[in-house]
Amino acid sequence: MGDASPGIGATLGTFRLDTAVGVGGHCQLFLAHDVDDPGRRAAIKVLIRPGDPALRARLRREAEILARLDHDHVVGLLDAQPDATPAWIALQWIPGHPLSQWVRRPPRPTESILEAALGVAEALAAVHRAGLAHRDVKPANIMVRPDGRPVLIDFGLALDPIAASLTLPGVQAPTTLRYAPPEWFTTGESPDATLQDAYGLGLVLWELLVGAPVPDGPHDQSFDPGPQVDPALRMLVRGLTEPDPERRQSVVAAARVLAKLAPEDRTYATIGGPPTPTPVSGRVGPYQLEGLLGRGSMGVVYR
Numbered sequence: 001m002g003d004a005s006p007g008i009g010a011t012l013g014t015f016r017l018d019t020a021v022g023v024g025g026h027c028q029l030f031l032a033h034d035v036d037d038p039g040r041r042a043a044i045k046v047l048i049r050p051g052d053p054a055l056r057a058r059l060r061r062e063a064e065i066l067a068r069l070d071h072d073h074v075v076g077l078l079d080a081q082p083d084a085t086p087a088w089i090a091l092q093w094i095p096g097h098p099l100s101q102w103v104r105r106p107p108r109p110t111e112s113i114l115e116a117a118l119g120v121a122e123a124l125a126a127v128h129r130a131g132l133a134h135r136d137v138k139p140a141n142i143m144v145r146p147d148g149r150p151v152l153i154d155f156g157l158a159l160d161p162i163a164a165s166l167t168l169p170g171v172q173a174p175t176t177l178r179y180a181p182p183e184w185f186t187t188g189e190s191p192d193a194t195l196q197d198a199y200g201l202g203l204v205l206w207e208l209l210v211g212a213p214v215p216d217g218p219h220d221q222s223f224d225p226g227p228q229v230d231p232a233l234r235m236l237v238r239g240l241t242e243p244d245p246e247r248r249q250s251v252v253a254a255a256r257v258l259a260k261l262a263p264e265d266r267t268y269a270t271i272g273g274p275p276t277p278t279p280v281s282g283r284v285g286p287y288q289l290e291g292l293l294g295r296g297s298m299g300v301v302y303r
Contacts, residue, residue: 133193137200202240
């Protein structure tokens with residue numbers, strides 16, 4: 001069959017496509033609702049080129065991995081038809097904004113940074129306990145809900161040890177180079193994919209503390225947020241971004257450190273909400289904005 005993407009109003013499973021949100025590397029993203037439960041919204045990823053077996057395998061792998069995860073800080077899988085035409089998966093719609101926006105928006109209280117980093121570390125620890133690795137940890141792949149809770153998204157590059165040892169089409173895709181560990185530039189992978197996640201977590205924490213994006217790699221030294229940072233937190237960032245993977249701190253160990261440093265009663269209050277006020281009325285070109293449907297990693301969605 002052809003590679004045509006479904007249009008607005010089409011139904012995939014029990015989900016009706018309401019709005020086209022954007023296009024990623026190999027998928028088009030839609031905001032949809034469940035026809036049997038209209039209040040249940042979903043983000044539908046539809047494969048742009050379903051005739052490409054590598055991309056179809058990658059989408060199937062993402063669905064299989066998300067089906068093994070159930071955590072408050074990990075996006076949930078609602079349904080999946082990776083072998084259909086069009087091939088698609090339905091994910092929880094996470095309203096809010098990507099952490100990459102909050103990183104560059106002062107002020108960033110240390111307590112809020114600790115809460116955000118701990119939520120991400122707990123999500124990654126759950127991923128690793130399931131025998132998986134995310135492999136693309138970066139602020140843009142962490143959504144912040146309106147209540148401030150971080151949610152890890154985009155498992156398109158994730159794998160497990162068994163998949164890593166096989167030649168599966170579409171699985172060994174390149175990571176985001178800016179957040180790749182040093183060993184990735186020499187071998188194309190980490191000896192332990194969970195240590196690649198640890199490195200990404202360390203860079204996310206460094207960005208939160210410094211308020212600036214990490215420079216392009218490769219990096220031959222660990223990242224240091226500076227002497228103004230709590231010594232234990234500073235040591236944690238340096239341990240997570242250790243260039244030698246054999247000496248790098250693990251995500252599980254990082255979660256323990258962050259749990260000791262973070263407030264006992266996590267509120268997430270100061271990282272919730274959009275970074276700037278968002279209008280819910282007005283015009284954009286010839287279109288009248290009637291209401292705000294939600295926010296996702298690619299932008300704001302109106303009706």
